[in-house]
Every structure is written in structure tokens, then in C-alpha cells.
Amino acid sequence: MNAADRDLRQLDPVSVLNAKTTLVQLLGRAGVYSGDAEELIALVEAGALAEARREAAPVPEGAPPGKGELYAAGWGDGARAVVHGLDEIAERVLREAVGDHGPQEPEEPEERYRVGRMDLERVKVVVTRLHLSFADDSELDPEVSEQVLVAVLRTMGARNRAGYPGRLTRFTDEHRARLERMFARYGPGSPIAIHGRYTLLHSPTCVAVLERLTVTPEELRKEWDAGELPPAWLDGLTAAWEATG
Known part of the structure; x- marks a missing residue:
């Protein structure tokens, strides 16, 4: 396990939730309603995911040289799957943040x-x-x-x-x-x-x-x-x- 992997393991779900709860409470002391604070945090999360997707977009074409065609094909397929997954997660988080129910649940x-x-x-x-x-x-x-x-x-x-x-x-x-x-x-x-x-x-x-x-x-x-x-x-x-x- 490299150093980056060890650092990312510190961002476990409990720690992330703790940070979000802390931020909501601090904003509440400043007079920001908890629902509004959670909406802002969700928009930031959706934006971070969208930015990660943009940064990951070139990865499918960036297989290490000299590994052969099969390796490059597998690399590209796997990377594209990850980028597509980021797309779907960012879309879901954005919908939740803005209350967009999509075509299946139209609002008045x-x-x-x-x-x-x-x-x-x-x-x-x-x-x-x-x-x-x-x-x-x-x-x-x-x-x-x-x-x-x-x-x-x-x-x-x-x-x-x-x-x-x-x-x-x-x-x-x-x-x-x-x-x-x-x-x-x-x-x-x-x-x-x-x-x-x-x-x-x-x-x-x-x-x-x-x-x-x-x-x-x-x-x-x-x-x-x-x-x-x-x-x-x-x-x-x-x-x-x-x-x-």
C-alpha cells in the first residue's frame, strides 16, 4: 500500500460525516438553517465529483507505453468505466442537492x-x-x-x-x-x-x-x-x- 492509499483511508465514511455535521453545526451558530447548509454542502460535493470526472477524462487514453495492445485495451475499458461511474454519482448527488426529481417524478x-x-x-x-x-x-x-x-x-x-x-x-x-x-x-x-x-x-x-x-x-x-x-x-x-x- 502506497502513501496515497494510506492517506485516503483516513477519509472513511464516519470521518466525512463527522466533518459535514460539524460544518452544519458551525453554520447553524451563524444563523444558517441546517437544510440550507446541507444543500450548499451537497452542491460542493457534486462539484467536486464533476471536477474529478473532468480530470479523469483523459485517463482512458493514457495507458503506460510498452504494455501491448491487450493491456492498453483493458486499461481503456476500465478507465472509461470509472469515468462513467463518476458521471453517474455526480449526477445523482446534483439531483439530490437541487431537489430535481427527474422525469419520473415531475413537480408542480x-x-x-x-x-x-x-x-x-x-x-x-x-x-x-x-x-x-x-x-x-x-x-x-x-x-x-x-x-x-x-x-x-x-x-x-x-x-x-x-x-x-x-x-x-x-x-x-x-x-x-x-x-x-x-x-x-x-x-x-x-x-x-x-x-x-x-x-x-x-x-x-x-x-x-x-x-x-x-x-x-x-x-x-x-x-x-x-x-x-x-x-x-x-x-x-x-x-x-x-x-x-
Whole structure:
């Protein structure tokens, strides 16, 4: 048994469960509900498995040289089986984390698109970071920003919400130059006042709303109306985006 094998044996199920329980209890002392903490931990676990699968993907083609064709074929088959197994485990853990019951157990529409506290908290983290790369601060009331994010998140199911921070980051990177022009002309620090049709550019929700406007505009407008949010905000953001294209 090599040193790596001995180290991995220390991560037995009891020790892993103990670590998770400890983390849930520590987060509970900070005011995080245990169910929310367990959801976050499960997402991290699913992500770790997905990353392990990506790292293992080249292994089937990496048989040691000089072992012969039969050895290489067995190596490849075995490695592919392991990679496939990682796929299935990561998929199962992700489903459990986001409450995705799959096609066999469809949820009612209202339940499927219910926005939970952790959905909001995860997207708040990414939109705040992205907004601060264009503006010094947010001037929109946090409660209003939360109402906007609820409308955004209701345009997608639980699985897509889990990967939404990455999607938003890619959207921002792809359109950074255009976003910089838009914020400079209409956002905080510009001659445009916060109140009016360009209000959303003063909120960390701006990039998320814009991403949904470019991907699912009809769904967003439906949820926007359901949330009784000002239509002028969407119209203003659309106008600003088109003017800086």
C-alpha cells in the first residue's frame, strides 16, 4: 500500500460525516438553517465529483507505453468505466442537492420554480462581485434587488440555478467591453440619475436581468409582471444595451 492509499483511508465514511455535521453545526451558530447548509454542502460535493470526472477524462487514453495492445485495451475499458461511474454519482448527488426529481417524478410548476433562500444567496454572491467590477457600489434598495432576483430565478429550474453563477460569469466575460460602455454612459457615476428607466444599472442585479433578457426575454417579462416590478426598468435596460452595442 502506497502513501496515497494510506492517506485516503483516513477519509472513511464516519470521518466525512463527522466533518459535514460539524460544518452544519458551525453554520447553524451563524444563523444558517441546517437544510440550507446541507444543500450548499451537497452542491460542493457534486462539484467536486464533476471536477474529478473532468480530470479523469483523459485517463482512458493514457495507458503506460510498452504494455501491448491487450493491456492498453483493458486499461481503456476500465478507465472509461470509472469515468462513467463518476458521471453517474455526480449526477445523482446534483439531483439530490437541487431537489430535481427527474422525469419520473415531475413537480408542480409552482413548486418547480419556487425560489429558495439558498437560490437567492448563491446568486447574490455572484451578481455583487460582477456589479462591483463595473461600479463602486449599489444604490438600489436590497429588498427591491431581491424581488428582481426572484423574477430572474423563476425563469429557470433548480438544475440551471445550480450552474447560473458560471453562466453569468461567462456572459460578463464575453460582453465585458459592451457592459463597460453601458455602465459608463448610464450607470453609477454617469450623468444619469438613479431614479428612472435606467434604475437597474444601479443594482447588482443588472447583469443577471440583462442575461435573461438576451436568453429568455418572454419568460422574464412574464415573471416581471407577476412580481409587479416596473416595466420601465426592463425597457430602459434594453435601450441602454442596444445603444451601446
